[in-house]
Amino acid sequence: MDFSGLELKIRMTLVAGPDLSVFVPVRLYYKDTDPFAVQFSFDVTPDHVVRWTFARELLDQGLTAPAGIGDVKIAPIGPHRNRGFSIELESADGYACLEGPAASVKAWLTQTFEAVPAGRESESVDIDSLLDKLLNH
Template structure:
């Protein structure tokens, strides 16, 4: 299967401190050629974009319960009817915590599982092309 991908652009709050937060546009992207992962990016400044790739399953788990033990941690916050999502990203280059709506992320994530159902990701991976690319670099 080959399709253009699924994209979601939402506004999230970048929490920079106890008294400092700013709204940022966040882009989530899913492509069946990398069926296990979602891409996540946001603009820190007009010239600097932060990009992360992490497991689609991690995002799915983080919608209902705290998930992640490494550089990406996802936690639902707030009451069910107004639930938000906290995404913490940490690397040697810095730390960021973003908060945004669960409902729109969940609706988008459901679409990714319609395109590539859970447990069927390996059917979308072209192992021969991956090995060719790996061995020619």
Template sequence: MDYKVVERELELRLVLSPERSVPVPARLSYRTDDPYAVHVTFHINSEHPVHWTFARELLVEGVFRPCGQGDVRVWPTKVDGRSVVLMALSSPDGDALLEAPTAQVSAWLERTLRAVPPGTEGEQLGMDHVLDQLLAQ
């Protein structure tokens, strides 16, 4: 089955303290064969890129209002008058707070939502077909 990839490279900021942040090159990636998830790769040009995967829904909602719990939390805010989306990521290796430009994230999310509209993710996986086969037996 063919699948489509929607990618966008952008510069995030790793927030070290309220006064200090450093740029982190990142790639947002969405694949129609994994329709519920978004993939974020940090330090894309380094020897050891860091990969995170979480629910697309979390990022879609996080652009508008705080959401998520546990390992991934996302919420909108303003920093120096700019609209940004903050992502708090926790893992056994440590925690990170990343800031992404809302306009760039939203534009990319819009492309993913055009590729696979919300509510149609199951069709991408062919689940309906599999269920029909199972129930027909």
């Protein structure tokens, strides 16, 4: 693989209640060391960053139809022409719902699939090195 990662920085709306929302900077990152996953982070405050890692396939599916169960749920929102998406994150530490533009995420996601096509992720993983790290630490 001839890249170390692909990053997208966007602004999303953190929905804190029916009448309360705030813009937050969001970072999506895809790296060659974990080709099945997408890293998603957003700044709650300058000193508090929330980080999640979930399946790239989940993000891809959630941009066109509701996807996910459990901790991460992603769904399209709005009319098709101005389509956005929502992502709900839930853990024992809390809950967050963010809404943002789907077009820029879809374009970025397309780049990740160009770098590592769907179904070929395992070709990018060095299983021997991974096992060596797990067994020797």
